Amino acid sequence: MDLRDWGVADWNPTSRAWKKSEEPNHEILSKLISSIASTTEAIITLPHDPLGWLARGQTLKKLEYPDLASGDLYKSILLAEAVLDANTTDAVRRMSRLEFGLFLWDCDIAKWEAQTWEETQQYISDKTTGILVEAYILLFQCFHDIGATWDKVSICEQALHNIPRFPRGAKNSIIKIMGEVDEALRDHLTTTVRRVGGDSFRQIQALHQGLVYVKSWPWLTKAQLTRSERLIGDINDEFKEHSGVIKVAGSNVREISDEGPNVLGIYATKDIKVGGRVLTDHTILAACNRHSKDICPHCFHYITNHYDSGNNSDNSKPSDSSNSPHSPSQSCDKCGTQYCSSRCKEVARDGYHKVLCGKDFSWVHDRDYIDEDLQAGLLLRTLAVCVQSGKHPLSHPLIARLTASDDRGDRSERWSFPGDIIVPMQILTQLGIDAFADQRYDTWVIRTIWSRLMINKAGAESTEGGGRSIVSVKPLMSFFNHSCEPPLEYHGLDGSSAIEIRASRDIKAGEELYLTYIGPCEDRPLWVRRHQLMPWFGGDCQCTRCVREEKEEREEEERMEREGEEQERKKMERKARGEEEEEEEEEDLEEYLGSFV
Numbered sequence: 001m002d003l004r005d006w007g008v009a010d011w012n013p014t015s016r017a018w019k020k021s022e023e024p025n026h027e028i029l030s031k032l033i034s035s036i037a038s039t040t041e042a043i044i045t046l047p048h049d050p051l052g053w054l055a056r057g058q059t060l061k062k063l064e065y066p067d068l069a070s071g072d073l074y075k076s077i078l079l080a081e082a083v084l085d086a087n088t089t090d091a092v093r094r095m096s097r098l099e100f101g102l103f104l105w106d107c108d109i110a111k112w113e114a115q116t117w118e119e120t121q122q123y124i125s126d127k128t129t130g131i132l133v134e135a136y137i138l139l140f141q142c143f144h145d146i147g148a149t150w151d152k153v154s155i156c157e158q159a160l161h162n163i164p165r166f167p168r169g170a171k172n173s174i175i176k177i178m179g180e181v182d183e184a185l186r187d188h189l190t191t192t193v194r195r196v197g198g199d200s201f202r203q204i205q206a207l208h209q210g211l212v213y214v215k216s217w218p219w220l221t222k223a224q225l226t227r228s229e230r231l232i233g234d235i236n237d238e239f240k241e242h243s244g245v246i247k248v249a250g251s252n253v254r255e256i257s258d259e260g261p262n263v264l265g266i267y268a269t270k271d272i273k274v275g276g277r278v279l280t281d282h283t284i285l286a287a288c289n290r291h292s293k294d295i296c297p298h299c300f301h302y303i304t305n306h307y308d309s310g311n312n313s314d315n316s317k318p319s320d321s322s323n324s325p326h327s328p329s330q331s332c333d334k335c336g337t338q339y340c341s342s343r344c345k346e347v348a349r350d351g352y353h354k355v356l357c358g359k360d361f362s363w364v365h366d367r368d369y370i371d372e373d374l375q376a377g378l379l380l381r382t383l384a385v386c387v388q389s390g391k392h393p394l395s396h397p398l399i400a401r402l403t404a405s406d407d408r409g410d411r412s413e414r415w416s417f418p419g420d421i422i423v424p425m426q427i428l429t430q431l432g433i434d435a436f437a438d439q440r441y442d443t444w445v446i447r448t449i450w451s452r453l454m455i456n457k458a459g460a461e462s463t464e465g466g467g468r469s470i471v472s473v474k475p476l477m478s479f480f481n482h483s484c485e486p487p488l489e490y491h492g493l494d495g496s497s498a499i500e501i502r503a504s505r506d507i508k509a510g511e512e513l514y515l516t517y518i519g520p521c522e523d524r525p526l527w528v529r530r531h532q533l534m535p536w537f538g539g540d541c542q543c544t545r546c547v548r549e550e551k552e553e554r555e556e557e558e559r560m561e562r563e564g565e566e567q568e569r570k571k572m573e574r575k576a577r578g579e580e581e582e583e584e585e586e587e588d589l590e591e592y593l594g595s596f597v
Contacts, residue, residue, distance in 0.1 A: 008033065010218030013064030016211055016412065017145040035059045047437040050079035050131050058138055066142035067212045067415055071443025073139045074421050075436060080132040084125060143417070148210030151417035209414040214451050214538075216404065217444050224394050225404050227264065235401060238476060243279040245270045248479050252512050265481050265512050272507040278488060279476060279501040284351045284385060285398060285453070286472035286497035287377030291365045296340035298348040300470050301496035303340045332357060352384035355431050367423065374471040375419050378453055379446075380427050382473075386449075387431045392440050393449055398475055402452040411538030413451060420447065455536060458499070472497045482536065483514030484521055484529050484545040514543070526550060 008029045039056035046052055057072030136159045143152040216225060227235075236247050251265025272278060288300040296303055330345040331338045335358045339345040367376040386393040393399055424446045428435045435441050456478040457471055470492075477490070477499060490501040507513065518524075518532045526549045533541045540546070 005037075006033065006218040011063070012215040012218055014068075014212045014215055015064040015066050015145045016147065016213060017066075018064040029063075032059055032063050036063070044439065047434075048079055050076045050083065050128070050135075053079065053436075054131050054135050054138075057135070061138055061142055061145075064145070066145040067420065067447060068443050070139060070142045070146075070417060071421050071446075073135045073142065074417075074425070076135040077132060077139070078425075079436070080128050080135065083128045084132070143210070146210035146212055146415055148415065148417060151210070155417065209416045209419075211412045212415045214411045214413045217448065219444075220404075220448075224400075227401060231397065231400060232264070234397065235476070235479070239279075242281065242476060245272055245276075246278060246513065251481055253481050263481075264479055265514075266479050268507050268509050268511050268513060270509050272503045274503050274505050276503045276507075277500065278503055278513070280493065280498065281474045281476045281501070282347075282498045283472045283474045284347060285378065285382055285475070286470060287374035287381060288468065288470045288497075289374055289377075290468045291362075293338065295468075296344055296496070297337060298339055298344040299496040299498060300468075301340045301344075301494055303338060334358065352381060352388050355384050355388045359430055361427075361430065364423075364427070374469070375450070376423050376427075378457070378471055378473075379424055379450065382449060382453065383424070383427055383441075384431060387428075387433060393445055398473075399449060399452060401475065402456045402473070402478060404448075404452060411535065413454060413535075420450070470497050474499060477501065477515070480513060480515040482517045482533065482541065483543040484516060484541065485543070486514040486516050487511070488513055488515050490515060526553065 008024075008026050011024065011029055011033075036056065036059050039052060039059060042049070042052040043056060053072045053076035057069045057076060060066075060069035060072060136155065139155060140152055143149070143155070232248060239246055239248065245268060246266050247269050248264050249267055251263045253263050253265060282299070284298075286300065288295065290300075291297070294303055295301070330340075330342045332345065332349070332353065337353070337357070339348065361380060364376045364380050382399070383393075385398060386396050389396055421443070424441075425435050428441055433441055453473050457473050458477065480488075487503060487505050487507055488501050489504045490499050492498070493500050501515070517536055518529065521529055524532075526546060530540050530546065540550075
């Protein structure tokens, strides 16, 4: 269940800079994969040695996994800086000095025995500085492969800040890279503005992000890519509790696509009348871009007893606590965090709040205020759930149930160094996880979690005109497959992260049920819907409506082509008849003129 167990046939790069037309050299690939196995062993043995992370990051870069390489190189930089900082009191950083020293001592015992203490210190400093310089330069190359130009600028500035401790040759290399970055940034800015258009918010987001292909890591086990029968049984028990009229089973989608046998769908177990309730789905995996004492930190519903019913002008804020299913408010006994109901307090306490209790994560909420995906907040909630459970994140029922990324098509995902590498590291550290030593939270695991959240998330749900938005992953709703003409409709429940699904027409028992992933789409043409659905499918939507409309468009094109051909034929016939008439007129004229000779 790590990077040590895979082969050449499994290789599937994420770099968009890799040219697929190039035939990979199997001998080189095999050596690189073996190097990944050996460097991973070294990291497990000495997790705080910066050289181990540098070596594996370099190999991952060569294997065209720049997103994973960036994580290893960042860890190498953090540990190398810790070795150079003699004043640090942080336990992890003290371990980095110890483990790196042990590595160097093991490499050349004789040299160490012959040196004075001052010479030894200088030797370690020189070696560490070399690691730091190489890690920075490799990181720049990763950003180039990803197209993360803005990240390259900020990390160049960070590297230049450390220039006093760098040798002259390294300074010159970084200054040269900085000049190349300036030119690349201008090109990136021009291209982004042209692609995104006049939306300044989206321009800023696009400028700060690169792209990587979304692929299943070759070392993932079959158990990590499929849902077990036991898990499916547990999920159906949840459907009985929260619905009573639906169940999960193998989907009919398998019959019209090339997806594997583990494709699941939702079926009606009873007849359902139009307007009938199908499911109420509360979720623990959610994030909101607004945080205050008036908003429940679990479901993001307004806490009713903070409002005066006589002065309530916002319809999304309940005016009377007696009308709300979320009253009265409850508080955590230890840190005082206030919830809108005893239910929210209990679910939060049992699910994730114990590892958050008393800790200040306001910096995460500040990031989410301007991030439409609410990446930091959703990752914080998800990682807190996994850490509190003590399970491997990919084995947690809320993660294991989510549809895994597949290798069909060239589906890309936005990537940024702060959002995908720095923020997860900071969250894990604050949650008490040593991200260097705990392989359960390696970069590839975090990337896998985020990809699954993105594939299965319900989207940004605007709950009010004031800009409050919620992004969530619903534990039961995520099993519904998509259709552009679904028999169901859903809406947010009480301005919280919960949703309610109802039938939009009569449904028969045994019928597979679908939802739309892109909201109401009755008036959207085929090409618009398929473009919007590309992030989920990596290809064209093949629902019944899309297939029918595609056939109709093809038949219309064929009809128009036949009409065009028929018009062309008639035109040629008219032209031919015209030429014959001209020839007859010329013959008559010649005969007429000949009569005078």
